[in-house]
Amino acid sequence: MNEPADFIDQTGKNQIDVVSYDEGENSTHAKNRNVFALLMSRATYEGLARLQPERRPFVVTRAAYAGIQRYSTMWTGDSNSTWDSLALNVPMFTTLGLSGEPFVGSDVGGFIGRANGELLVRSYQIGFLAPFFRNHHAIDGYDQEPWRFGKYYEDIIRKYLKLRYQLLPFLYTTLEAAHRTGVPLFRPLMLNYQDDSNTYNLDDQFMIGDDLLVAPIVKPDLTSRLVYLPKGIWYDFWTNKKYDGDKMIRVDAPLETVPMFVRGGAVIPMGPEMRHVGERPFDPITFAIYPDEKGFASATLYEDDGNSLAYQSRGFRRTKLEVRHVAQAYVVKTSAPEGDYKPGARNFVFVIKPMATAKTVSVADEGRARAIEIRY
The missing domain is CATH 3.20.20.80 (Glycosidases)
Incomplete structure (x- = not known):
């Protein structure tokens, strides 16, 4: 106690x-x-x-x-x-x-x-x-x-x-x-969409940061539910299906699926499968790109050693990236990393998730600013 x-x-x-x-x-x-x-x-x-x-x-x-x-x-x-x-x-x-x-x-x-x-x-x-x-x-x-x-x-x-x-x-x-x-990871929708009165009384959906909306099932024997999507473009996390927001939709939710949607304009950094932290390096880092209606997306990747206090004195690495649609391609620009943490040799993988015809591009993480073109 x-x-x-x-x-x-x-x-x-x-x-x-x-x-x-x-x-x-x-x-x-x-x-x-x-x-x-x-x-x-x-x-x-x-x-x-x-x-x-x-x-x-x-x-x-x-x-x-x-x-x-x-x-x-x-x-x-x-x-x-x-x-x-x-x-x-x-x-x-x-x-x-x-x-x-x-x-x-x-x-x-x-x-x-x-x-x-x-x-x-x-x-x-x-x-x-x-x-x-x-x-x-x-x-x-x-x-x-x-x-x-x-x-x-x-x-x-x-x-x-x-x-x-x-x-x-x-x-x-x-x-x-x-x-x-001080802005929490696990958020009510009203925190991100304060001008949208439809979010004020939603207590069975939540956001992870700015980019991931989740609508869990909290009653027995349900295999579908209504989900409110705020204004903007949203993508079904599982199928990549695109939705216009500012509306309520009904989605399937069999037991093996929790409804999740990614905000258009987001980039979700992901690592490899592992059974525990430390089992293997985070290599590759895959940047799952979900463009907004203008073909733009952006994100930041933060890293440190996970254990020490070195992050308090620049022992971290913060990498920013922006994605823009140009002609028949998406151009990804990564910044020179901020901080002194060295994650080791690895690859970055970039993929435009909603486009089945887009190529997946893999490059070595060279720790410098660069531009990568993803053609389709």
């Missing part, structure tokens, strides 16, 4: 006489109750930093207070293995992000109760995009490992685990931006 709690006497009387050190002030519990979890996380963070000064501390908390993002990641507590609880994941993640805590997640499948194969799959279809991602259940509860309900469900879960690792360059870039700017 990292919050004041008493399972026997819930009036709080047993805690009235508690005195906290409080930087030498010896304050009563009345002053410190709300910041208890924040200060506990801070103490843990600072202790880890002293113990391993060359590494980034990693702390997980359930309770928190304003400013928790400085010290800890956060999960949403001991949730129930129910559809109602699953549906709450989206508004909880998005509102935590709006409150300043971007590194959030839940117990995939729920912590209390009994999930089934369908509920577990749909839970993974939200959780695989959350910064904090784990299947976690009470030790005396029912098993809910990915293989628990048979090969059919296991194979679908494996599909999304693989996709998470492929999307790590995109997710890491977006999370670094959250760290630097």
Whole structure:
């Protein structure tokens, strides 16, 4: 427990006489109750930093207070293995992000109760995009490992685990931006589309950064759903089908598919399949290009070593790219990377996703500004 709690006497009387050190002030519990979890996380963070000064501390908390993002990641507590609880994941993640805590997640499948194969799959279809991602259940509860309900469900879960690792360059870039700017990774649509009143009450769709819209299934026995697409061009992530936005559409959502759409004008950096971070280098990096109505797209790729504090002193690499439609080709311009981090020899692959006739172009990452032409 990292919050004041008493399972026997819930009036709080047993805690009235508690005195906290409080930087030498010896304050009563009345002053410190709300910041208890924040200060506990801070103490843990600072202790880890002293113990391993060359590494980034990693702390997980359930309770928190304003400013928790400085010290800890956060999960949403001991949730129930129910559809109602699953549906709450989206508004909880998005509102935590709006409150300043971007590194959030839940117990995939729920912590209390009994999930089934369908509920577990749909839970993974939200959780695989959350910064904090784990299947976690009470030790005396029912098993809910990915293989628990048979090969059919296991194979679908494996599909999304693989996709998470492929999307790590995109997710890491977006999370670094959250760290630097305060704008969360996991967003309500209204944050990106503040002039669109249709997004104000949507709590069953979400955005990952600026570019990826997701509409999960949060009720049982559904194989389709309505999805609102804001103004602009959108592409179905799975089929590359193009949609005009500013409208509601109905899409198929069989159990193996969570509806996902990429904003026209986006470039999604992706890595190779892997079973864990560090299994292999991120080589190649594939830039999946989704042009807008003018044939333009842009993105940034952020990289660092993932462990040390070197990123605080230019030990990072930030590469920007722009794509423009010129005659019968797309021209990709990459900037000279910012920062001193060296990822090693590798290839960049560029592909115009919505065009079946477009060539995929692969070039060596030479760490310099350059232009690449993709003809069709």
